Structures are given as C-alpha cells and as structure tokens.
Amino acid sequence: MKEAVIKAKFSTPLRHNSVETFDEYNTGKNVGKGTPTVWWDIVPNSDKCEIYTYMAGGGCTLPGNATVLMPGEGYEGITKFVLDRMTTYGLNACPPLLVGVGTSVETAALNSKKALMRPVGSHNDNANAAKMEKLLEDGVNAIGLGHRGMGGHYSVMGVNIENTARHPSAIGVAVNVGCWSHRRGHIVFDKNLNFTIDTHSCRKCCGGSSRSGRNCRGTVEGFRNA
Numbered sequence: 001m002k003e004a005v006i007k008a009k010f011s012t013p014l015r016h017n018s019v020e021t022f023d024e025y026n027t028g029k030n031v032g033k034g035t036p037t038v039w040w041d042i043v044p045n046s047d048k049c050e051i052y053t054y055m056a057g058g059g060c061t062l063p064g065n066a067t068v069l070m071p072g073e074g075y076e077g078i079t080k081f082v083l084d085r086m087t088t089y090g091l092n093a094c095p096p097l098l099v100g101v102g103t104s105v106e107t108a109a110l111n112s113k114k115a116l117m118r119p120v121g122s123h124n125d126n127a128n129a130a131k132m133e134k135l136l137e138d139g140v141n142a143i144g145l146g147h148r149g150m151g152g153h154y155s156v157m158g159v160n161i162e163n164t165a166r167h168p169s170a171i172g173v174a175v176n177v178g179c180w181s182h183r184r185g186h187i188v189f190d191k192n193l194n195f196t197i198d199t200h201s202c203r204k205c206c207g208g209s210s211r212s213g214r215n216c217r218g219t220v221e222g223f224r225n226a
Contacts, residue, residue: 063089066174091149105172115160
C-alpha cells in the first residue's frame, strides 16, 4: 500500500502532505508513521474485496471534530454540533460539501469518515437516521454558504450518517467533510481478481473512455499487461 502511494505521488504528481508529528518534517512521499491509514471490516457471506480510497486536503479536514454529549442533549445536540462546525469552518472546506456524521463514543470519528465513502444521494438504511440526514442537509443549506463560500442556497451535496449502538449515558458524535471535488475511489475485486472501478475511469484498462467516466472493468493480469 505504501509503495502504491509513493508511486502515485511521483507519477501523478501529487502534493506531499504527510508530516511526521513531533518531529515536524514532511516526508515528501505522502507516507509516514501510520499513513496511509487503513481500516478494514470483514463482511459475512461475501467473497468480494472492496477497497475505498479518499484524499482530503487541509480545507476539508478543518471542520472535522468529535465530542461526547450528555444524553439529555439528544438529537438536537447532534444537530447543533454539526451546524456549529459548518458555520465555523465550512467556508474553509470549499463547498458544496459532503458531510459525514458518525455516532457512538469510540467509533464516531471513524464512522463519520466511512460515511464519506457512500455515494452522493445515498441514504442510511434506518428510516430515522435517513430522516435526520435530510434535516441536517436542509439545515446546512439554510446557512447559505453557497458554492466556494460565496453565498447561495446549496452548501452541501448531502449529509451521510453512519451509526453504531451507544452507551445509554452518553451520545458520541463526530463530523468529517469532503469538499466539492470529493476525491473518492472505489474498486471491487471478485474471487477471480476481476475488478470493477465504479467511481472513475482508468486510462490503463479502458483508456479513460468508459461512458460517463464510470464502471471501468478488467482483470489484474490484463491491467499488468496494458
């Protein structure tokens, strides 16, 4: 994984954005201690391997925050927390934004980042969570950040919530934000190593010519020989 990131950094090229904390130097390779950060989940009864990648800049990282609320603050407290982050730092993140919200104390920050992996326009499977996604979307739009923070009716592409069960005496909440360019990648491998890229086209296996720039398909062997 690190080798692939280093290769992408120099072949694209990408800005070097990995600073070793406390030592305070930029590695110049986009890798360092614990980066790239990798989380993984085992999905029952699945023989597929799905890989999501996400590249975030400093602007859309600034609104990221997490807190633990008293249970009496309820969902109104979650709403206030999210809207406060948007009014304070939303302009820095180059709107329109995709806002990810996570719940539960230990997993809130991770869930809010995972929420950004969902496609724009998708909804939480839980009807109440989906309703809150829409309410938060309407609320952030009503702030009037607008495109690139210049003012307007549309400040977000959507609000995605990923949730887990929580302790009864606390409500954990976190928010992460993706900017308008939403640098998200998604590739799916089956058990025979055939793959599908459904977020963008790949020059190497389809010449970047797939219709609408989506659903690029191929095999690992074919990719190597391209």
